[in-house]
Amino acid sequence: MMREFEIERQFNIKIETIKPSKGIYYVKSNKGERCLKKINYGPQKLLFVYGAKEHLIKNGFKNVDRYFLNIDGEPYAMVNEDLYTLSEWIEGRECDFHNLDEVKVAARTLAELHEASKGYDPPENSKLKSDLGRWTHLMNKRIKSLDKMRDMVRKKNNKSNFDLLYIKSMEFYKELGRKALETLEGSKYEELCVLAEKEKSFCHHDYTYHNIVIDKDNNYHIIDFDYCKREIRTFDISNFMIKVLKRVEWNPEFADTILESYNEVSPLLDCEYKVLYAFLQFPQRYWRLANRYYYNEVNWGQNAFGNKIETIIAEQDNMLKFLDYFKNKYNID
Structure with a gap:
């Protein structure tokens, strides 16, 4: 204490x-x-x-x-x-990501946050936090680490339920990661990083239900900026979308609503949709869970890890259908 x-x-x-x-x-x-x-x-x-x-x-x-x-x-x-x-x-309740109306307001609020973030010069004695230009490197590194973790499992004598599920599913997510990296490399990612640098904007970086507090007068408050950094806005949007979509069986109506509401405040450029698609494709949740498990980053029990990987694997079909829908709707080549 x-x-x-x-x-x-x-x-x-x-x-x-x-x-x-x-x-x-x-x-x-x-x-x-x-x-x-x-x-x-x-x-x-x-x-x-x-x-x-x-x-x-x-x-x-x-x-x-x-x-x-x-x-x-x-x-x-x-x-x-x-x-x-x-x-x-801040007294209130967490935003309900199953509720389309609340998701709509949360999307608009995110756009307002991004607009208000422009022109930020950090205090002189502060340390600049930035992920601008790093995502091709990060994706590449994380795809490789999926192989490293598989090698760790192969050396284990007693394999847990998580280990067996990881071995079985890992190639699928590695391939998805490779496709996401290809999408990102074929996009205008670098130019968008230059634009964000020029605009001096930043992202929340953890825009999720428990950081969106709705008070009794229905005002939306954003809390917990611990992870905020210079970053392109499509990272925040994709992160928010995935947090919502995994709760609603990857229902495209929620994705469309998020983008429509966001665009009402701060319209996305055509070239941003491809970068957004790359972030949506990348198996970040899968990589993060495995990373936490194999490098003992959190001490959840075996069952918690097993349940989480099962949940992610069970979403595969809905997620792939959604990615196809998104790719066609937003004409991503």
């Missing part, structure tokens, strides 16, 4: 109640309700995130979990070499 009096001293508050809640702390203080969070990266990256939120607010995108500053004007408290942030506690 962190030393509470240090939090109180540095943020100049009095804590009345403190309760852990999904990886954060709910704090009731003499100055109102707050969200206290331990940060697992350094102060320079945090300053990039802080600056990004302040930039959005300045550009009229105000519904974010804004940081409070400490007594020295910094957006964090340093306690025993651990960093903590304090932000507004």
Whole structure:
């Protein structure tokens, strides 16, 4: 547990109640309700995130979990070499990705976020976070790592259920990854990176249901900008689309609604659809799950891993049908 009096001293508050809640702390203080969070990266990256939120607010995108500053004007408290942030506690419920109307508003909100992100110059002493221009390299590396993980399985004497499912399914996803890389290499990805660099825009990078909080007045608040970085916007859009589509059996109506709503605010260029398609094709969820399993990144139980890989494999037909639909509808060559 962190030393509470240090939090109180540095943020100049009095804590009345403190309760852990999904990886954060709910704090009731003499100055109102707050969200206290331990940060697992350094102060320079945090300053990039802080600056990004302040930039959005300045550009009229105000519904974010804004940081409070400490007594020295910094957006964090340093306690025993651990960093903590304090932000507004946003009361509300998570966005329902099964509800087409809520998905529609979430898509429009994402477009507004991207528009408001333009022109961001990070604070001088911050560390620039950027994935611009990296995706051909990342896809290539991840495709190769699928082979490496298969070799690890082959050396195991006692193979788990996950191992057997991985061996059986891995070639399918590797091929899908190769096709995604081909799509990306045949697109205007590099030009779009140059454009994003010029626009000085950024992405949320974790735009999903639990980071979209709907309050009692039906206002949509976007929280948890920990992963935000310079990135082309089609990454955020594809990530959001996949998070929705996997919940609705890859129903194309949801994909079309997301793009229509997004385009109402910030129209996509024709060349962006091919890059979007490459991100939709790439088996990111499959790679990430296997990576977590074989490199012990999270300690879920064997059953949890087994269930997750089964769920991904069970979606294959619906996903392929959707990819065909998307390719034809948006004339991707």
